[in-house]
Amino acid sequence: MLTNVVAVLLDGVHPFELGVVCEVFGIDRSDEGLPVYEFAVASAEGPILRTHAGFSLRTEHGLERLETADLITLPAGNSYVSRGYPPELLDALRRAVDRGARLLSVCSGVFVLGAAGLLDGRRCAVHWHHADELARQYPKAIVEPDVLYVDEDPVITSAGTAAGIDACLHIVRKEQGPEVANAIARRMVVPPHRDGGQAQYIERPLPRSPCDTVGEVLVWMEQHLDEEVTVEQLAARAHMSPRTFARRFQQETGTTPYRWILRQRVLLAQRLLEVTDETMDAIAGRTGFGNAAALRHQFVRSLGTTPNAYRRTFRGPAAGALGLTG
Numbered sequence: 001m002l003t004n005v006v007a008v009l010l011d012g013v014h015p016f017e018l019g020v021v022c023e024v025f026g027i028d029r030s031d032e033g034l035p036v037y038e039f040a041v042a043s044a045e046g047p048i049l050r051t052h053a054g055f056s057l058r059t060e061h062g063l064e065r066l067e068t069a070d071l072i073t074l075p076a077g078n079s080y081v082s083r084g085y086p087p088e089l090l091d092a093l094r095r096a097v098d099r100g101a102r103l104l105s106v107c108s109g110v111f112v113l114g115a116a117g118l119l120d121g122r123r124c125a126v127h128w129h130h131a132d133e134l135a136r137q138y139p140k141a142i143v144e145p146d147v148l149y150v151d152e153d154p155v156i157t158s159a160g161t162a163a164g165i166d167a168c169l170h171i172v173r174k175e176q177g178p179e180v181a182n183a184i185a186r187r188m189v190v191p192p193h194r195d196g197g198q199a200q201y202i203e204r205p206l207p208r209s210p211c212d213t214v215g216e217v218l219v220w221m222e223q224h225l226d227e228e229v230t231v232e233q234l235a236a237r238a239h240m241s242p243r244t245f246a247r248r249f250q251q252e253t254g255t256t257p258y259r260w261i262l263r264q265r266v267l268l269a270q271r272l273l274e275v276t277d278e279t280m281d282a283i284a285g286r287t288g289f290g291n292a293a294a295l296r297h298q299f300v301r302s303l304g305t306t307p308n309a310y311r312r313t314f315r316g317p318a319a320g321a322l323g324l325t326g
Contacts, residue, residue, distance in 0.1 A: 012078035024168040074109030106164035127160030
């Protein structure tokens with residue numbers, strides 16, 4: 001049963017990510033019949049800590065507070081990606097797992113878990129901006145850069161900032177049921193569950209690597225995303241055989257012509273959904289998907305959310321009021 005929760009802090013902690021944990025587990029909502037957690041904030045580096053925002057925090061507890069916690073949370077912090085961690089903290093986290101406690105990281109707090117060896121062989125989440133670095137530092141971890149959180153009980157990891165809310169509510173839902181999680185979410189004025197994952201928030205246009213032989217073809221492809229083209233047609237534009245063109249394309253872009261153009265079409269669809277009032281069929285036509293159903297299929301496959309949901313997220317409720325639900 002989840003009753004005892006602690007947030008363990010290091011120098012440079014981010015106030016927002018700490019605030020997420022405090023908001024979910026540190027507020028007495030017994031007047032609404034909701035569980036009350038025995039919540040505390042503990043320091044791994046002395047009683048006074050600097051925050052990333054320029055002010056300091058004083059804590060009453062040290063690492064001894066972790067020994068009785070059912071859930072230990074690790075909010076993000078400045079330079080967590082590249083700093084070292086106190087061995088006493090890493091030992092305490094390993095002991096916690098051995099005795100059956102859960103660990104939750106928010107954003108870059110996951111690097112502490114990696115340093116403790118607790119990501120080895122486990123799937124994990126982190127803010128997409130740090131995903132490559134996490135995988136580089138801890139190659140035994142299975143990094144999933146597109147999701148909001150991963151539950152590899154007893155280790156739960158979440159992506160950036162607000163994804164910590166998703167992970168905290170997931171733990172409440174898992175331990176105390178959906179009614180409790182939904183009630184806390186209503187008090188916080190947040191959705192109890194968000195559809196899709198991080199993919200819809202990631203800025204990741206395809207890299208512009210030097211393309212000695214297919215560069216002109218790439219420019220042409222970008223200008224004709226609404227047209228159906230074959231490898232044979234592209235090869236002819238490059239004055240190569242299809243086999244040679246496909247090989248050169250892979251060497252110079254790191255992907256196939258089909259995947260390259262598909263990604264560019266999705267990127268264009270994202271931009272049109274964000275900045276225009278065009279219908280789904282019109283956007284599907286401009287991006288080469290043909291119709292709204294095909295656009296939706298590829299959008300969900302690539303980003304884990306629907307075009308309508310994406311538009312609502314990035315344009316707000318006014319998009320629905322404009323009748324943009326085709």
